[in-house]
Amino acid sequence: MITRPATYWTVLFISLQERLVYRGEFAMSTLMRFLPIITQIFLWQAIFSAIEVERGSETIAGYTFHGMIAYYLLTTISRAFSSMPGLASGIARDIRDGTVKKFLIQPIDMVSFLLVRRLAHKLVYYMVALGPFALVFFLFRGFFEGWPEPHVFAGFVLSLLLAFLLGFFLEATLGMIGFWFLEVTSLMFVYMLLNFFFSGHMFPIDLLPGIWGDLVRLLPLQYLAYFPAAVFLGRVSGPALAAGLATQFAWVVFFAVAARVAFHFGVRRYSGFGG
Amino acid sequence: MDNRGLSQFSQHGDPRPNQPPGDAAKTGLSPSAPPAPLRPSYTRVAYTFLRNSLVRDMTFRANFLIDTISSMVWVLMNLGFYVLIFEYTPMIGAGTGWGKYQFFLFLGTTLIINSLTRGLFLANAIELSEHIRNGTLDFILLKPIDTQFLVSLGRIEWSALGPLGFGLVLMLHSFGQLGYAPGPVTVVLYVFYLACGCAIYYSLMIAMSSTAIWFGRNRSLLDFWFYITNFSRYPMEIYRGPWGDPLRWTFTFLVPVLVAVNIPARMLVRPLDVRTAADWTLPVFTIVATLAGLAVSRWVFQRALLSYRSASS
Numbered sequence: 129m130i131t132r133p134a135t136y137w138t139v140l141f142i143s144l145q146e147r148l149v150y151r152g153e154f155a156m157s158t159l160m161r162f163l164p165i166i167t168q169i170f171l172w173q174a175i176f177s178a179i180e181v182e183r184g185s186e187t188i189a190g191y192t193f194h195g196m197i198a199y200y201l202l203t204t205i206s207r208a209f210s211s212m213p214g215l216a217s218g219i220a221r222d223i224r225d226g227t228v229k230k231f232l233i234q235p236i237d238m239v240s241f242l243l244v245r246r247l248a249h250k251l252v253y254y255m256v257a258l259g260p261f262a263l264v265f266f267l268f269r270g271f272f273e274g275w276p277e278p279h280v281f282a283g284f285v286l287s288l289l290l291a292f293l294l295g296f297f298l299e300a301t302l303g304m305i306g307f308w309f310l311e312v313t314s315l316m317f318v319y320m321l322l323n324f325f326f327s328g329h330m331f332p333i334d335l336l337p338g339i340w341g342d343l344v345r346l347l348p349l350q351y352l353a354y355f356p357a358a359v360f361l362g363r364v365s366g367p368a369l370a371a372g373l374a375t376q377f378a379w380v381v382f383f384a385v386a387a388r389v390a391f392h393f394g395v396r397r398y399s400g401f402g403g
Numbered sequence: 404m405d406n407r408g409l410s411q412f413s414q415h416g417d418p419r420p421n422q423p424p425g426d427a428a429k430t431g432l433s434p435s436a437p438p439a440p441l442r443p444s445y446t447r448v449a450y451t452f453l454r455n456s457l458v459r460d461m462t463f464r465a466n467f468l469i470d471t472i473s474s475m476v477w478v479l480m481n482l483g484f485y486v487l488i489f490e491y492t493p494m495i496g497a498g499t500g501w502g503k504y505q506f507f508l509f510l511g512t513t514l515i516i517n518s519l520t521r522g523l524f525l526a527n528a529i530e531l532s533e534h535i536r537n538g539t540l541d542f543i544l545l546k547p548i549d550t551q552f553l554v555s556l557g558r559i560e561w562s563a564l565g566p567l568g569f570g571l572v573l574m575l576h577s578f579g580q581l582g583y584a585p586g587p588v589t590v591v592l593y594v595f596y597l598a599c600g601c602a603i604y605y606s607l608m609i610a611m612s613s614t615a616i617w618f619g620r621n622r623s624l625l626d627f628w629f630y631i632t633n634f635s636r637y638p639m640e641i642y643r644g645p646w647g648d649p650l651r652w653t654f655t656f657l658v659p660v661l662v663a664v665n666i667p668a669r670m671l672v673r674p675l676d677v678r679t680a681a682d683w684t685l686p687v688f689t690i691v692a693t694l695a696g697l698a699v700s701r702w703v704f705q706r707a708l709l710s711y712r713s714a715s716s
Binding site for chain 1: 496
């Protein structure tokens with residue numbers, strides 16, 4: 129099944145147009161997304177004030193108060209790249225209601241089609257979200273120690289791009305489970321919870337002690353939120369940075385293959401009902 | 404799935420509590436007089452809702468079990484986060500008194516209030532916005548019972564009992580760890596303020612969902628609810644400083660979500676001990692806020708109903 133690049137350009141272009149219709153809703157939901165961070169700032173301020181008074185210490189697992197808030201702000205950028213709202217559940221729904229049939233008939237590959245559509249979705253999101261993000265980071269610039277070195281920044285950008293691909297292929301693979309189970313909503317909910325806690329979205333995963341920390345570091349989830357933020361803050365540097373990026377890339381390849389394998393075997397047992 | 408559940412009840416012919424047989428006779432009106440005002444028994448209707456929702460949940464047992472498990476996973480993960488925090492700090496906020504087990508009493512209170520309001524009202528609030536969009540609110544308006552009552556309680560989610568029970572267990576455990584048991588007065592005050600907290604949350608929820616009449620749709624209700632209650636998840640003492648003070652003031656006096664959990668939780672941690680003016684102003688204010696919240700939300704609801712145009716019928 130060979131599709132001309134022009135086809136994907138058209139898909140991208142149409143999806144861009146489609147997405148731009150909802151730019152108002154996009155901008156609002158972006159600003160709203162920063163609201164929980166306000167609570168986090170006050171919570172951590174209270175925690176750091178307590179450890180300073182009670183224990184005379186100013187850091188938690190190597191994070192200062194400012195470092196901690198900078199971390200949370202940076203994870204919002206990671207999440208802007210890696211989160212794929214509605215991707216897995218959309219695939220599962222298409223399988224359930226039979227929409228997936230069109231990919232079996234039309235000469236276009238489903239995973240690539242969805243990737244291009246998601247790319248358009250994200251591009252529009254960045255166009256619209258750039259304003260709110262710039263505003264929030266400008267207001268909270270005091271929490272940062274300045275711009276990182278150019279090579280660190282390059283590593284950060286690379287890890288964000290890989291985070292997008294990892295998020296896409298991971299969720300696409302999950303969506304393919306719909307070929308085997310008709311109802312995947314609860315499974316998605318559990319994944320969302322695990323993602324929230326173990327990607328580093330709720331707290332930096334290096335806070336986890338002992339075996340818990342080791343286990344979470346084995347999962348690919350940390351590359352969706354924790355890793356890019358840690359790169360920016362200079363917590364991962366030198367050989368560790370190269371190794372981290374290589375591991376992230378390996379996970380991308382793993383899930384890119386897994387999604388296609390799952391689709392291949394899923395289609396074999398797929399039976400379309402209705403018209 | 405839900406419709407199947409509903410139609411099942413109508414087939415079984417549940418007792419119709421909104422029209423007790425001898426009602427017209429009791430009010431002393433002759434049959435030729437204008438239609439007698441119907442006086443449904445609200446407690447019986449509420450009981451029927453509770454029962455029907457339980458039957459529905461038990462009809463789809465696997466779904467109920469999954470709902471319960473996933474909400475418990477969420478609760479456990481949150482608890483894990485706080486356990487992690489208390490690995491690093493003895494207290495939330497220097498000198499506030501919110502140590503680990505005091506905070507777990509707070510967390511237990513949050514869980515109880517959240518699961519009560521979610522279980523009783525959230526599904527209904529979301530459904531209200533759908534009723535408005537589809538025009539099915541027409542049928543609710545026709546029922547001879549208070550519309551707000553019917554809209555608020557029609558569907559009760561029993562799976563919310565899981566986190567509620569967990570909150571109670573967590574609180575018992577925390578009392579055990581603190582080596583202290585609350586006296587009867589404290590318990591009565593606690594339950595009273597718990598009810599106030601639920602009423603404040605409910606007022607906010609119903610007022611927010613009825614705005615769907617003006618906006619046509621209110622898809623972000625759940626998000627908005629999450630963001631608002633996000634502010635009340637922690638002791639109000641953490642909001643201080645040039646940004647925190649106005650924030651605390653706003654969410655105490657303008658949108659009183661902070662007092663909803665804080666005041667009952669404080670009853671347990673620092674049993675009402677009136678030493679300074681501040682010790683009684685907030686509890687008194689909470690009562691005022693509860694009454695005002697209920698009144699304002701009812702006003703908003705009724706104003707919104709006046710603008711209802713019955714979509715697509």
